[in-house]
Amino acid sequence: GNSVTQMEGPVTLSEEAFLTINCTYTATGYPSLFWYVQYPGEGLQLLLKATKADDKGSNKGFEATYRKETTSFHLEKGSVQVSDSAVYFCALSDGSNYQLIWGAGTKLIIKP
Amino acid sequence: SQTIHQWPATLVQPVGSPLSLECTVEGTSNPNLYWYRQAAGRGLQLLFYSVGIGQISSEVPQNLSASRPQDRQFILSSKKLLLSDSGFYLCARSGGSPGNTIYFGEGSWLTVV
Numbered sequence: 001g002n003s004v005t006q007m008e009g010p011v012t013l014s015e016e017a018f019l020t021i022n023c024t025y026t027a028t029g030y031p032s033l034f035w036y037v038q039y040p041g042e043g044l045q046l047l048l049k050a051t052k053a054d055d056k057g058s059n060k061g062f063e064a065t066y067r068k069e070t071t072s073f074h075l076e077k078g079s080v081q082v083s084d085s086a087v088y089f090c091a092l093s094d095g096s097n098y099q100l101i102w103g104a105g106t107k108l109i110i111k112p
Numbered sequence: 113s114q115t116i117h118q119w120p121a122t123l124v125q126p127v128g129s130p131l132s133l134e135c136t137v138e139g140t141s142n143p144n145l146y147w148y149r150q151a152a153g154r155g156l157q158l159l160f161y162s163v164g165i166g167q168i169s170s171e172v173p174q175n176l177s178a179s180r181p182q183d184r185q186f187i188l189s190s191k192k193l194l195l196s197d198s199g200f201y202l203c204a205r206s207g208g209s210p211g212n213t214i215y216f217g218e219g220s221w222l223t224v225v
Contacts, residue, residue: 098206
């Protein structure tokens, strides 16, 4: 069945460091891929998405490229800020039903 | 804008008491609606989803139930809460087709004591 695997957290970085949060998936066909962010005490917000291979989603300085050959959708940011501290969820939709398949989430801690 | 209202934002309930969490959606017709639960420090668990009025699909057997009395209203209920029901409950919506992007409300914190 379909699945999403994220790197385990917490990931702790210093401000202005480069960020990569790995996400790989297993799915049949051509799923859509998503990154959501959850700030402390809040609901989830869509951060970015990609709907086909080689698409790059981007938002707020974050980027992720849909790599079908490696079944990956890694989240990157060139220079993180303390305000980026949050939990990041990778998810996929195979378009066959109304649900998303979720990764377990990766907690990111940015220290000043 | 398509807004999701969810209330109450926080509540503390004794074991065995009833529960009602309400969610309403603005700005869209015939949305798909969802209830998720997030236990402390853990990932998301889909509890229920609905593709239309009166149509509820349950993903996890439990003492919770959901109802959709109106197109843009989704209610999560329990007759008798358990300690294990504590968590962060999120209402969400998507468009009318499979694979549409899901958008979330601000969540409701439930503590069962």
